[in-house]
Amino acid sequence: MVAFSSTARWQLPPSIAPADPNAEAAELILAHLAGDPTAFRSLVSRFQGRLLNFIYRMIGDRERAEDLVQEAFVRVHRHLHRFDPARKFSTWVYTIASNLAKNELRNRSRSPLVLFSSLRDKFRDEPLVPVQYEDTHSRADDMFHDRDLRELVELTVSRLSPRHREVFVLRELEGKSYEEIAEVMNCNIGTVKSRLNRARQSFASLIGPSLD
Amino acid sequence: MHCQEFLRHYSAWRDGLEPGRAFEMEQHLDRCLECQAHHEALHHGVTVLFQSEVELSPDFADRLEQRLRHAAVEHQAPHVSPLAVTAMAVLGALIVALAVRRPAVAIVAAEAQPPVVAHPVSFAAPPFVVFTPRL
Numbered sequence: 001m002v003a004f005s006s007t008a009r010w011q012l013p014p015s016i017a018p019a020d021p022n023a024e025a026a027e028l029i030l031a032h033l034a035g036d037p038t039a040f041r042s043l044v045s046r047f048q049g050r051l052l053n054f055i056y057r058m059i060g061d062r063e064r065a066e067d068l069v070q071e072a073f074v075r076v077h078r079h080l081h082r083f084d085p086a087r088k089f090s091t092w093v094y095t096i097a098s099n100l101a102k103n104e105l106r107n108r109s110r111s112p113l114v115l116f117s118s119l120r121d122k123f124r125d126e127p128l129v130p131v132q133y134e135d136t137h138s139r140a141d142d143m144f145h146d147r148d149l150r151e152l153v154e155l156t157v158s159r160l161s162p163r164h165r166e167v168f169v170l171r172e173l174e175g176k177s178y179e180e181i182a183e184v185m186n187c188n189i190g191t192v193k194s195r196l197n198r199a200r201q202s203f204a205s206l207i208g209p210s211l212d
Numbered sequence: 213m214h215c216q217e218f219l220r221h222y223s224a225w226r227d228g229l230e231p232g233r234a235f236e237m238e239q240h241l242d243r244c245l246e247c248q249a250h251h252e253a254l255h256h257g258v259t260v261l262f263q264s265e266v267e268l269s270p271d272f273a274d275r276l277e278q279r280l281r282h283a284a285v286e287h288q289a290p291h292v293s294p295l296a297v298t299a300m301a302v303l304g305a306l307i308v309a310l311a312v313r314r315p316a317v318a319i320v321a322a323e324a325q326p327p328v329v330a331h332p333v334s335f336a337a338p339p340f341v342v343f344t345p346r347l
Contacts, residue, residue, distance in 0.1 A: 044276065053265050062266050069268075070276050074283050150264040153257050171227075172258045178227075197223035200254055208253035 021046055025089035029080060040080075044073055047090065050174060051097050057169040058101035059108075060158050068100045094176070094184045098166065105162055149210075156207045164199035171196055213240040218247050226254075 025043060032039035048069060055072075056065040075096050083092065157165060166185060170176040176184070181192045218240045224230045225237045241247055330343035 048268060048272070052268055056266050057261075065266070066269060066272060070272075070279055073276060074279055077280055078283065078287070150260055153260040154264065156257065157261065173261060193224065197220070200223050200226070201219060201250075203257060204250045204253040207257040208249055211253055211256055 022088045022090055026085055029083060029085070029089065033081060040077060043076075043089075047093055048073075051093065054094065054169060054174055055097055055101050057157055057173065058098075058162070058166060059104050060154075064104065068097065068104060071100055072096045088180065091180050091183050094170070094174070094180070095186075098184050101166075102162070152210050153207060156203060156210075159206055160199055160202055163195055164202060167192060167195045168199040168203060172200075213237070215240075215244060215247055218244070219250070222247075222250070 025046060028039045028043040028046075032043065051069045051072060052062075052065055055068050056062055059065055059068075072093060076093055083089070157168070160168060163185075167181060170181045170184060171178075178189050178192050178196075181196075182189045185192065187195075213236050218237060221230055221233055221237060225233060230237075241251060330345055332341050333344055334341050
């Protein structure tokens with residue numbers, strides 16, 4: 001039995017937003033397993049936005065990323081009764097999302113359609129040139145709102161190898177600890193450190209000339 | 213500290229993992245324009261990424277609800293996996309093959325046996341000689 005109503009909304013009021021998402025996730029899981037019909041919806045609302053951005057950065061396709069977020073929650077719902085409360089829920093759900101994103105990239109490499117692989121091919125031979133701004137007197141902060149710059153930065157992320165992209169996004173955008181990243185990526189902390197250092201260097205080297 | 217050393221420890225320093233090296237790193241950053249550019253590029257790039265986050269479509273909740281309902285129905289229905297179907301097909305084919313092959317085996321086995329050859333056994337009284345199969 002799925003405890004959802006068609007008119008239900010997924011956002012909780014910020015006033016009851018938890019300080020520790022994992023502690024609240026554990027409470028929501030217990031409530032869901034005890035039969036609370038709104039608990040799973042609340043759990044989804046806690047993580048849906050972050051997961052969407054994580055998967056989107058990994059695969060570069062917003063629509064498909066949304067599908068994969070849904071698939072991640074379907075899997076969570078199916079296996080929630082087996083979840084070990086000693087583990088962090090966020091680590092578990094990010095691991096599921098990471099695996100789905102990797103599968104997507106693997107499938108895409110077998111039958112390439114668009115997105116990162118083709119974007120990379122398209123821009124491979126083109127040097128990254130500094131963005132031209134119409135208003136040269138704009139403050140630096142204003143420049144970051146420029147759409148071209150955003151596209152350029154996103155393209156730079158897509159140019160990182162999948163492993164570097166994942167560790168970079170998990171650390172820089174999702175704020176995960178090295179331990180969590182190691183668990184999500186199924187590697188040791190030393191590997192996380194070295195991959196992150198290389199990913200940051202690659203990102204800075206690629207985007208640097210465009211920011212001059 | 214040289215640039216190469218700075219870059220080697222940069223990531224750990226950025227995450228606050230090397231407090232003992234922090235002063236040395238900051239000193240190098242203050243006087244090295246190249247490493248400043250590296251640091252700024254990363255910082256600005258990440259800032260831009262934060263500003264270009266994507267949002268869920270308005271029907272996300274409804275679609276998820278639908279998928280969960282569908283998954284729940286699928287979970288309740290008896291599910292026969294494609295692997296099980298394949299295994300059953302292979303097993304069936306094997307049984308049929310064995311059934312077809314069995315008479316041939318019997319014939320071969322029969323052919324492999326030595327032919328029964330009668331040999332004479334003599335007696336002192338009538339009928340004096342009988343032919344019995346050799347065992």
